[in-house]
Amino acid sequence: MCIIDKLKKSGFISTKELSDWQEQQLQAAVRKGEAIRLKNGIYADIDALANTMVDIRTIIPNGILCLWSAWSIYHLTTQIPNAYYVAIERTRKIILPDYPEFQLVFQSDKLLSIGVTQKDVQGYNVPIFDMERSVCDAIKYRNKVGIDVMAEILQTYLKRPDKNISLLMDYAAKLRLRNTLNQYLEVWQ
Structure with a gap:
């Protein structure tokens, strides 16, 4: 060939x-x-x-789609990401291409292992945080992304028939967000 x-x-x-x-x-x-x-x-x-998706595994090996990119793929927000948001290990150095635009989210190995899955997006097998982990990330980064965005994501998630509240609570405990999540769940449930 x-x-x-x-x-x-x-x-x-x-x-x-x-x-x-x-x-x-x-x-x-x-x-x-x-x-x-x-x-x-x-x-x-x-x-x-x-295409709206690129081969993340080739461009950023061991990178995991997260935040705006994951929320968009799971249809948790109506906002369109301005870049590909990719989580990588905190100490890792990487050279990014000029195009398309990437935003790196640096995390520890321990945090990177929570909720990772593979999803087929436009023909690419993409490493991505699962839906529950993505919701937890919205709560974790609520001050950076905005309370209104976090609220939209959590409310959209709670309306979904495929939600898994016990898994969401498990991730929230591992990410030290359980009390914060409980406060928001009390308001919206």
């Missing part, structure tokens, strides 16, 4: 597994405007960038 066909099929490609000849083909595609270099060793098909 030609490297350009492979790029068009997957949308994103890393040069790690390419031969010299395939890299030359990729560079030719960049010169023709068929592909774009996102960062050193990561290339994207121009059409793939038109």
Whole structure:
């Protein structure tokens, strides 16, 4: 399979597994405007960038979609994210591409392990915090995102038939948010 066909099929490609000849083909595609270099060793098909989702695992290995990105995917908010919000390990250094825009959320390994799942989003298998963890994050970051946004997310979650309150409370305890969550639940339930 030609490297350009492979790029068009997957949308994103890393040069790690390419031969010299395939890299030359990729560079030719960049010169023709068929592909774009996102960062050193990561290339994207121009059409793939038109999608609203990108291959997070290729661009930020071990990154986890969170906050605005997760809330949008779970339809917990009506607001559209201005970037891809990705949680990574606190001490990790990473080079981000100029486009698309990413916002990194640095967390400890312990926090990163709570509520991680995989979800198929527009054909990409994306690591993302599950819905209950995402709701907990809205409460945790309520002063940064705004109380109104947090309220919208929690109220939307509470109306959903697929909610799991016991899992939400378990995550809230692990994230040290249980008392705060209880206060908001008393108001809206």
